[in-house]
Amino acid sequence: MNVGGSVLYGTILKPKPEEIAAAAMQKPKTNKPMSILEAHFKFGHTGEVDVRKIAKAYGLGLKQGSLLRCESCAIANAKQKSVPCISEGKKATKPNQRVYLDQMTMKPPASVKITIRNKNMRLIVDEYTSMSFADFNPKKNGFINKLCATLYKWKQEGREVKYVRMDNAPENFKFIQIANGQIWKLNLTEEATGAGTPQRNSVVEKKFATHTARMRAMMSNAECEDTQRTYLVNEALNCAVMLDWLVVIEIDE
Numbered sequence: 001m002n003v004g005g006s007v008l009y010g011t012i013l014k015p016k017p018e019e020i021a022a023a024a025m026q027k028p029k030t031n032k033p034m035s036i037l038e039a040h041f042k043f044g045h046t047g048e049v050d051v052r053k054i055a056k057a058y059g060l061g062l063k064q065g066s067l068l069r070c071e072s073c074a075i076a077n078a079k080q081k082s083v084p085c086i087s088e089g090k091k092a093t094k095p096n097q098r099v100y101l102d103q104m105t106m107k108p109p110a111s112v113k114i115t116i117r118n119k120n121m122r123l124i125v126d127e128y129t130s131m132s133f134a135d136f137n138p139k140k141n142g143f144i145n146k147l148c149a150t151l152y153k154w155k156q157e158g159r160e161v162k163y164v165r166m167d168n169a170p171e172n173f174k175f176i177q178i179a180n181g182q183i184w185k186l187n188l189t190e191e192a193t194g195a196g197t198p199q200r201n202s203v204v205e206k207k208f209a210t211h212t213a214r215m216r217a218m219m220s221n222a223e224c225e226d227t228q229r230t231y232l233v234n235e236a237l238n239c240a241v242m243l244d245w246l247v248v249i250e251i252d253e
């Protein structure tokens with residue numbers, strides 16, 4: 001599973017995958033109930049309903065009370081533009097049948113004198129499960145081969161992607177061309193959104209908005225300065241993407 005390959009400036013030590021797996025397998029030493037606010041922080045600033053579902057699914061106790069207000073979310077959401085979610089057409093009926101693809105380019109604030117090397121965040125969202133997967137690249141077309149490899153792996157595992165909803169950015173068409181070419185033979189059907197219908201790709205735009213708001217809330221909660229935020233933005237976004245995987249979804253199978 002591709003969880004994004006951002007390594008920033010060689011200064012951040014990342015745990016090895018086997019270390020993450022070992023940590024995940026370990027039972028917590030104590031299972032003291034958390035306050036809902038603490039759980040909200042730990043689960044990456046997810047909403048109260050989702051926090052409760054996650055805690056229940058993972059057997060974590062919560063203290064009584066409700067999430068009254070998270071200052072960091074309030075600050076993050078104030079900066080957030082709302083994205084209308086418009087769905088149209090026939091919905092996917094199984095995981096990976098249709099994915100939404102888009103990229104955003106990050107710019108540091110004007111006051112910060114460093115650049116973000118992997119400034120292009122590529123996101124795909126599975127329509128059926130709402131799960132999203134990201135990676136970060138210096139160039140806009142940097143995602144192409146990595147995403148082909150991910151989709152190829154999914155196909156080998158019986159989770160084939162059929163339709164790709166995307167906007168008319170040239171790198172998206174290049175991706176489809178390479179994915180369907182001799183090397184990968186992924187047989188994807190592109191569903192490009194026309195110039196006048198950007199809302200058809202709103203599933204992925206909304207996900208970008210969610211991850212960005214949670215990244216801002218984490219940074220705000222950690223009292224990061226603008227320069228620290230710029231150094232950490234890839235890691236924080238990647239963390240927001242992975243914490244979003246905890247959110248419990250119900251699917252009919």
Ligand SMILES: [Zn+2]
Nearest residue numbers: 045070073217
């Ligand atoms: Zn929050």
